[in-house]
Amino acid sequence: MIAAQTIVHQQNNLDKFLAFSPQQHPIVLQIGGSNVESLTKAAKLADAYGYDEINLNCGCPSPKVAGHGCFGVSLMLNPKLVGDAMSAIADNTNVPVTVKCRIGVDDHDSYDELCDFVYKVSTLSPTRHFIVHSRKALLGGISPADNRRIPPLKYEYYYALVRDFPDLRFTINGGITSISMVNASLKEGAHGVMVGRAAYNNPWQTLGHVDTAVYGVPSSGLTRRQVLEQYQVYGDAILGTQGNGRPNVRDLVKPLLNIFHSENGNSLWKRRADAAFRECKTVGSLLEESLKAIPDSVLDSPIAVSPESGEEDVFADVHNVLPPPYKAQEQQLILCA
Numbered sequence: 001m002i003a004a005q006t007i008v009h010q011q012n013n014l015d016k017f018l019a020f021s022p023q024q025h026p027i028v029l030q031i032g033g034s035n036v037e038s039l040t041k042a043a044k045l046a047d048a049y050g051y052d053e054i055n056l057n058c059g060c061p062s063p064k065v066a067g068h069g070c071f072g073v074s075l076m077l078n079p080k081l082v083g084d085a086m087s088a089i090a091d092n093t094n095v096p097v098t099v100k101c102r103i104g105v106d107d108h109d110s111y112d113e114l115c116d117f118v119y120k121v122s123t124l125s126p127t128r129h130f131i132v133h134s135r136k137a138l139l140g141g142i143s144p145a146d147n148r149r150i151p152p153l154k155y156e157y158y159y160a161l162v163r164d165f166p167d168l169r170f171t172i173n174g175g176i177t178s179i180s181m182v183n184a185s186l187k188e189g190a191h192g193v194m195v196g197r198a199a200y201n202n203p204w205q206t207l208g209h210v211d212t213a214v215y216g217v218p219s220s221g222l223t224r225r226q227v228l229e230q231y232q233v234y235g236d237a238i239l240g241t242q243g244n245g246r247p248n249v250r251d252l253v254k255p256l257l258n259i260f261h262s263e264n265g266n267s268l269w270k271r272r273a274d275a276a277f278r279e280c281k282t283v284g285s286l287l288e289e290s291l292k293a294i295p296d297s298v299l300d301s302p303i304a305v306s307p308e309s310g311e312e313d314v315f316a317d318v319h320n321v322l323p324p325p326y327k328a329q330e331q332q333l334i335l336c337a
Contacts, residue, residue, distance in 0.1 A: 021234070023234060032060065043089040053095050058076055058082060079120035131173055169192070170190075179213045183214060200255070202262075219302070
């Protein structure tokens with residue numbers, strides 16, 4: 001997520017914020033902001049970089065964003081502004097525009113209020129895809145981490161949106177921590193699934209199973225050693241390309257630190273990598289130094305069969321607890337009022 005104001009005020013340094021390598025396609029730019037003029041300018045400036053989608057952040061509960069910044073999840077309380085913003089963004093880009101949101105904010109957490117938001121935004125703009133974190137946000141001073149834990153998940157709201165807005169696309173997000181949960185949610189009718197921290201915290205067991213277990217393609221058979229060899233070539237090729245020494249070795253290795261989650265040698269590998277940050281000037285030299293902590297049996301084993309998590313049952317009865325259907329016709333009067 002990049003604030004629209006940052007993009008606008010860094011017009012002479014856009015590569016630092018917007019440039020990416022071709023290997024990252026498909027890639028989405030998420031913009032944060034509440035000023036339509038700034039969002040418009042940011043979308044226009046970003047369009048030249050060839051992102052595959054532009055997303056507006058209407059879901060971040062951070063006090064810096066939703067509080068003083070008056071954007072993020074606070075925007076859910078002003079669907080007309082979001083609709084106007086999405087329309088302006090769409091007018092200045094050639095790619096799809098989407099919204100990331102929660103299911104509510106504080107006491108504004110009824111299913112009808114969520115539907116009002118979706119209905120108004122999709123009516124006022126070309127937005128046809130919403131990524132829905134299936135928790136509401138609490139803006140009473142709790143941390144973003146607590147906002148991912150304390151508000152209860154209400155997957156029934158997500159599936160009711162799928163039912164009540166058949167012309168729109170919805171991606172489910174929140175609390176989905178395994179590939180078996182991904183498939184369980186798809187089986188119940190989810191259009192798409194967003195996995196966030198599970199992919200970061202345990203990338204090998206999460207991302208390693210996506211192609212085979214979700215998309216049904218043959219396994220690549222790659223080992224972690226082979227993946228890291230390929231990543232080292234990529235990482236060293238882009239070292240310092242954004243100016244001021246960024247990205248540096250730490251920037252590029254940080255996403256790798258959980259690739260040996262729960263494996264023998266994991267703790268020692270992290271300690272060696274942390275120590276190597278002080279001396280190593282390339283990704284290759286850091287990996288050469290730190291991977292001595294990992295047994296060959298771990299480095300050279302292909303991804304195992306995806307285990308069942310036991311958590312997929314959370315979707316089993318979801319269609320039995322859906323809220324009553326949204327009465328869209330009545331809401332048209334609200335929109336026009």
